[in-house]
Amino acid sequence: MCGIAGKIYFGEGKVNLQELGPMSSKIAHRGPDDEGFYVSKDKRVGLVNRRLAIIDLSAKGHQPMRRGSLVITFNGEIYNFKELRESLEKDGNHFTSGTDTEVILTLYQKWGPKCLKFLRGMFALAIYDERQNTVFIARDRLGKKPLKYFFKNGVFIFASELKAILTQKEVSVTPDWVSISNFLTYGYVAAPETGFEEIHKLEPAHFLLIDLKKGKIRKERYWFLDYSEKLSLSEEEWVEKILDEVGQATRLRMIADVPLGAFLSGGVDSSLVVATMAGLSSKPVKTFTIGFKEEAWSEAKHAQRIAKLYRADHTTLIAEPSNVEILSELAYQYEEPFADASSVVTYMVSKLARKHVTVILNGDGGDENFAGYDRFFRVKRDASFESFLPILRTFGIPIAALLKKERIRKFLQKSKLPFSHRYVTYNSYFLNEDKEALFTPKLNNLALGTNSYKV
Known part of the structure; x- marks a missing residue:
C-alpha cells in the first residue's frame, strides 16, 4: 500500500511544506520506500505521497508524478495496466516508467474522469490539472483503498488516513454521535461518515471534481452494480466459469516486482486462492496462518493440510492471551470505531507476513459473493x-x-x-x-x- 494526502485552499491561504510534512509523517508506515511533495506555483494545491514500491522499483516511479500539466498522487494497483499501456502506445503515447501510475495519468489526459471506466483494480488517487486548475479525486469501485477528507471555510484536506488530516490547524476533533449510534448497531462506521464531525470518507465508486476557478466541488458516482443480465448455466459450466474468473483475477494480482504470499486459514476461499497461486507460480507459495492453543478454535491444522497439499512455504504463529495488548495500537491504526474481533489476529498475521513478503493475497469477499454467511x-x-x-x-x-x-x-x-x-x-x-x-x-x-x- 501507499499513502496519499493533500491540501487545497479555495481562498487566500497558501500551502507550504511545513503543513505537508506532518501529514506525510503520519502515514509513513504506508510507504516506507519513498516520500514526495508537490506544491503548485500559486501555492493553492499541495500533494503528498508515501510510496511502497510494488511495480517498477526504480526512481522513475517517484510520486507525485508529472505528465504534461497533470500531477498525480496515487495509492493502489491497476491490474490491467499492461493491456491499457499497450493500447495507449498504439495511439502514439510514450512512457518513461514501467508503472501503472503513468498509465493512469495518460488515460486521464485522454478521457478525463471517464478514465475510471477502464481501470481494473484498487485505488485512491488525486490528479491536479495545472492548466484547468482542477483537482480530480477518486476511489475504486468497492472502496478497498481508503480516502478521507475535510472541507470547511474554503480549505479542503484529504488523506489515506484520519491521522494525517488531524495534523492540520483547521481541523478540530468532535465526535459524531449519530455515526457512533450506528456503529453500535453495525460494528463499523459506513461511508461517507467517519465517526467525527466534518470529516468524511469518499464513498466507493465515487469521485470528486474540485474546480478552483469556479470554487465548486462536484461529487459523482461513476459505477453501479448491475443485476439485470442473468446467466443460465449448468453446474459444470458454473464450475468452469468460476475457476476461470478466479484464475484470471489471481494471475493479475500476482504481477509484482517484490515477494508475495497469501493468508491461509484452510477454508474454501483462502485455499482456492493458494491452490490457484500454486498453479501459476514456479516457486512454493509463501503462506501464513494464525493458530490457537485451543484446538477447537484453531484453523492451523486445516491450513497445514492445504499448505502440504500445494507444497507451500508455510508459517504458523500461535496467538497468546497477552496479544490483546496490541488493542491500543489497533485503535490507533483503525482510527474509526470498529468492532471486528478478528482484527487482532489479522494484525498479527500481517506483521508476521511482512517479515517475509511485501504483497499478500487472501480469500476475503468469498462469503459475500457466494452467500456464505x-x-x-x-x-x-x-x-x-x-x-x-x-x-x-x-x-x-x-x-x-x-x-x-x-x-x-x-x-x-x-x-x-x-x-x-x-x-x-x-x-x-x-x-x-x-x-x-x-x-x-x-x-x-x-x-x-x-x-x-x-x-
Whole structure:
C-alpha cells in the first residue's frame, strides 16, 4: 500500500511544506520506500505521497508524478495496466516508467474522469490539472483503498488516513454521535461518515471534481452494480466459469516486482486462492496462518493440510492471551470505531507476513459473493415463509411462549419488521431497542434518536 494526502485552499491561504510534512509523517508506515511533495506555483494545491514500491522499483516511479500539466498522487494497483499501456502506445503515447501510475495519468489526459471506466483494480488517487486548475479525486469501485477528507471555510484536506488530516490547524476533533449510534448497531462506521464531525470518507465508486476557478466541488458516482443480465448455466459450466474468473483475477494480482504470499486459514476461499497461486507460480507459495492453543478454535491444522497439499512455504504463529495488548495500537491504526474481533489476529498475521513478503493475497469477499454467511440463509428462509408469516404469528407466538420456545418466539416477533429492517437484526450488535435502554437521555439527544435500520 501507499499513502496519499493533500491540501487545497479555495481562498487566500497558501500551502507550504511545513503543513505537508506532518501529514506525510503520519502515514509513513504506508510507504516506507519513498516520500514526495508537490506544491503548485500559486501555492493553492499541495500533494503528498508515501510510496511502497510494488511495480517498477526504480526512481522513475517517484510520486507525485508529472505528465504534461497533470500531477498525480496515487495509492493502489491497476491490474490491467499492461493491456491499457499497450493500447495507449498504439495511439502514439510514450512512457518513461514501467508503472501503472503513468498509465493512469495518460488515460486521464485522454478521457478525463471517464478514465475510471477502464481501470481494473484498487485505488485512491488525486490528479491536479495545472492548466484547468482542477483537482480530480477518486476511489475504486468497492472502496478497498481508503480516502478521507475535510472541507470547511474554503480549505479542503484529504488523506489515506484520519491521522494525517488531524495534523492540520483547521481541523478540530468532535465526535459524531449519530455515526457512533450506528456503529453500535453495525460494528463499523459506513461511508461517507467517519465517526467525527466534518470529516468524511469518499464513498466507493465515487469521485470528486474540485474546480478552483469556479470554487465548486462536484461529487459523482461513476459505477453501479448491475443485476439485470442473468446467466443460465449448468453446474459444470458454473464450475468452469468460476475457476476461470478466479484464475484470471489471481494471475493479475500476482504481477509484482517484490515477494508475495497469501493468508491461509484452510477454508474454501483462502485455499482456492493458494491452490490457484500454486498453479501459476514456479516457486512454493509463501503462506501464513494464525493458530490457537485451543484446538477447537484453531484453523492451523486445516491450513497445514492445504499448505502440504500445494507444497507451500508455510508459517504458523500461535496467538497468546497477552496479544490483546496490541488493542491500543489497533485503535490507533483503525482510527474509526470498529468492532471486528478478528482484527487482532489479522494484525498479527500481517506483521508476521511482512517479515517475509511485501504483497499478500487472501480469500476475503468469498462469503459475500457466494452467500456464505448465516445471515444469507436466514434471508432465504424469511423469503420462503413470507406469505405464511401473518398466520404463523397469530398462532405461533402464544404457543411458542407457552412452550417456552424462545428462539421461535423471537423469530416470529422479528417477522413483524419490514424485510430490510429484519435483515439488519441478523447482522447487528445492538438493536434500536437495546440502545434505547442503554443510552442516557443526553446521549440519545446527541444521537438525535437515530433509527439505525434506515442508514
